[in-house]
Amino acid sequence: MSFNYILGQLINGIKLGSIYAIIAIGYSMVYGILRLINFAHGDLLTVGVYTMLVLMGFSGLPIWLVILAGCIVSIMVGMTMERLVYRPLRGSGEETTLISSLAVSVFLQNLISMIFTPQKKAFHLPDFLTVNHSLGPVSLSTINILTMISIVVILIALTLLLKKTKIGMAMRACSDNLAASQLMGIKINNVVVVAFVIGSGLAALTGVMLAGEYKTIEPLMGFVPGLKAFCAAVLGGIGSLNGAVLGGFIIGIAEVLFAGLMPSDITPYRDAFIFFLLIVVLLVKPNGILGSSEGGRS
Amino acid sequence: MLQIKDLSVKYDNIQVLHGISMDIQDGELVALIGANGAGKTTALTTISGVKRSFGGEIVYNGKNITKASTDEIVRLGVVQVPEGRQIFSKMTIEENLILGAYTESDSARQKANMERGFEMFPILRERKKQLAGTLSGGEQQMLAIARALMSNPKLLLLDEPSMGLSPLMTEQVFDAIVTLNESGTTILLVEQNAFDALEISGRAYVMENGVITREGKSSDLMEDPAIKRAYLGGD
Numbered sequence: 001m002s003f004n005y006i007l008g009q010l011i012n013g014i015k016l017g018s019i020y021a022i023i024a025i026g027y028s029m030v031y032g033i034l035r036l037i038n039f040a041h042g043d044l045l046t047v048g049v050y051t052m053l054v055l056m057g058f059s060g061l062p063i064w065l066v067i068l069a070g071c072i073v074s075i076m077v078g079m080t081m082e083r084l085v086y087r088p089l090r091g092s093g094e095e096t097t098l099i100s101s102l103a104v105s106v107f108l109q110n111l112i113s114m115i116f117t118p119q120k121k122a123f124h125l126p127d128f129l130t131v132n133h134s135l136g137p138v139s140l141s142t143i144n145i146l147t148m149i150s151i152v153v154i155l156i157a158l159t160l161l162l163k164k165t166k167i168g169m170a171m172r173a174c175s176d177n178l179a180a181s182q183l184m185g186i187k188i189n190n191v192v193v194v195a196f197v198i199g200s201g202l203a204a205l206t207g208v209m210l211a212g213e214y215k216t217i218e219p220l221m222g223f224v225p226g227l228k229a230f231c232a233a234v235l236g237g238i239g240s241l242n243g244a245v246l247g248g249f250i251i252g253i254a255e256v257l258f259a260g261l262m263p264s265d266i267t268p269y270r271d272a273f274i275f276f277l278l279i280v281v282l283l284v285k286p287n288g289i290l291g292s293s294e295g296g297r298s
Numbered sequence: 299m300l301q302i303k304d305l306s307v308k309y310d311n312i313q314v315l316h317g318i319s320m321d322i323q324d325g326e327l328v329a330l331i332g333a334n335g336a337g338k339t340t341a342l343t344t345i346s347g348v349k350r351s352f353g354g355e356i357v358y359n360g361k362n363i364t365k366a367s368t369d370e371i372v373r374l375g376v377v378q379v380p381e382g383r384q385i386f387s388k389m390t391i392e393e394n395l396i397l398g399a400y401t402e403s404d405s406a407r408q409k410a411n412m413e414r415g416f417e418m419f420p421i422l423r424e425r426k427k428q429l430a431g432t433l434s435g436g437e438q439q440m441l442a443i444a445r446a447l448m449s450n451p452k453l454l455l456l457d458e459p460s461m462g463l464s465p466l467m468t469e470q471v472f473d474a475i476v477t478l479n480e481s482g483t484t485i486l487l488v489e490q491n492a493f494d495a496l497e498i499s500g501r502a503y504v505m506e507n508g509v510i511t512r513e514g515k516s517s518d519l520m521e522d523p524a525i526k527r528a529y530l531g532g533d
């Protein structure tokens with residue numbers, strides 16, 4: 001097993017980890033504010049890529065416009081689910097909203113299957129995005145490189161948003177103490193909508209990254225990455241932005257290394273390995289790696 | 299300034315306020331006392347628009363605010379310091395204060411209000427870059443009051459500011475409340491610490507099981523044998 005092989009695997013891990021990290025950010029933001037585990041979050045990714053697939057059918061549209069439109073549709077679906085399902089259920093307990101989010105997830109998966117059939121569909125990004133560049137021992141496509149750059153950009157942008165802007169301060173306040181935030185005159189609904197907008201938009205963006213990697217899309221494609229991103233958010237410390245990103249990288253790298261280094265008859269169990277890893281970490285640090293010790297809310 | 303008429307509130311199917319009425323005039327310091335579970339906190343959260351009533355109305359300066367949203371109510375100048383302080387523990391003291399000014403967009407006023415809070419509670423200035431969760435209980439109460447002052451309250455609702463404080467701390471906090479009132483802020487003070495509350499307030503209401511059972515001048519209530527027996531630990 002050469003050094004280059006391991007390095008290559010590590011880069012693959014970072015690539016996958018960036019994707020999980022970006023999805024995890026949205027998961028974590030919504031959870032931080034509402035204590036809502038939104039299992040339908042991963043399906044917003046699917047909504048985004050199917051929108052892009054349709055738009056790619058119209059030749060002549062530039063790809064950036066297609067991606068932007070995919071993000072916008074995903075954002076609208078995210079806002080709709082918040083308005084129609086989660087807002088009326090607010091205050092009814094974490095179990096209720098969790099089960100409802102599973103229902104929303106299944107609903108979206110079925111809706112997409114109904115419109116587009118359950119079969120896999122080819123998803124061709126323009127060549128300039130999929131062409132491989134060899135960087136020393138590894139070779140990465142343009143979209144891989146963009147993925148890794150985007151996680152850095154997103155992290156910086158969101159940190160600035162949370163620290164420097166009024167709405168960002170309000171978002172932090174809401175995840176710190178929702179009841180007090182309301183008493184400060186913060187409009188909770190607006191803050192929740194912003195969290196859903198950011199999360200849904202980012203989910204659609206990761207959709208492009210995943211679809212660019214696998215070159216096909218299917219109606220269930222968002223669910224498992226969504227689950228792993230949820231694990232990433234929990235692992236890193238749910239509610240924490242840096243935690244979500246750290247968790248994303250750990251899970252991405254662990255998954256790739258497991259698949260690359262273990263004997264081939266074990267590698268199909270890589271998902272099981274990820275969940276096992278999550279359990280082990282939570283046994284040692286119940287609030288995740290960067291989670292604060294004072295868990296619940298008063 | 300604030301009229302509460304026949305206010306009735308329930309949680310699910312359990313009614314906890316049975317048509318309470320209160321009237322607070324401009325500039326007053328009014329106490330609301332009562333035992334655990336009487337419904338004092340419920341009354342305050344309903345005034346703030348966090349909890350909804352199913353009967354009665356709340357009128358503030360002639361405006362019916364019974365169905366107004368919390369942020370509108372805060373903008374009108376009715377601001378609450380909640381029970382248990384509810385500070386933003388993972389944010390700095392300075393950030394807590396900035397959040398208190400969420401409805402105040404004038405940055406000069408924001409600065410002046412922060413300065414006023416720092417003068418009232420100098421410890422907050424010393425610790426302003428520190429996470430609020432690291433403050434002691436009394437300091438957190440000071441922060442909660444200073445935070446509420448950031449939004450220019452005309453009517454301040456205080457929910458058990460002495461809870462969990464040492465007698466010395468309580469005195470300091472109560473002094474601050476009196477100073478605030480003397481500088482023109484109208485105050486509704488909810489307290490279990492009935493003796494201190496009656497001592498600093500002009501008028502008071504007594505609540506039992508969701509009903510106002512007594513009201514009057516605080517000095518009169520302090521002399522009332524029934525009140526003494528029930529709330530002042532003696533006769």
Ligand SMILES: Nc1ncnc2c1ncn2[C@@H]1O[C@H](COP(=O)(O)OP(=O)(O)OP(=O)(O)O)[C@@H](O)[C@H]1O
Pocket residue numbers: 309314332333334335336337338339340341381490
């Ligand atoms: N969220 C809630 N759900 C159900 N019942 C509630 C809720 N909050 C309060 N209650 C009930 O309403 C009644 C009044 O409670 P409230 O908190 O208003 O009393 P309080 O006078 O503030 O008491 P304390 O002095 O202990 O703070 C109590 O019987 C309480 O159990």
Ligand SMILES: [Mg+2]
Pocket residue numbers: 338339340381457
């Ligand atoms: Mg109370």
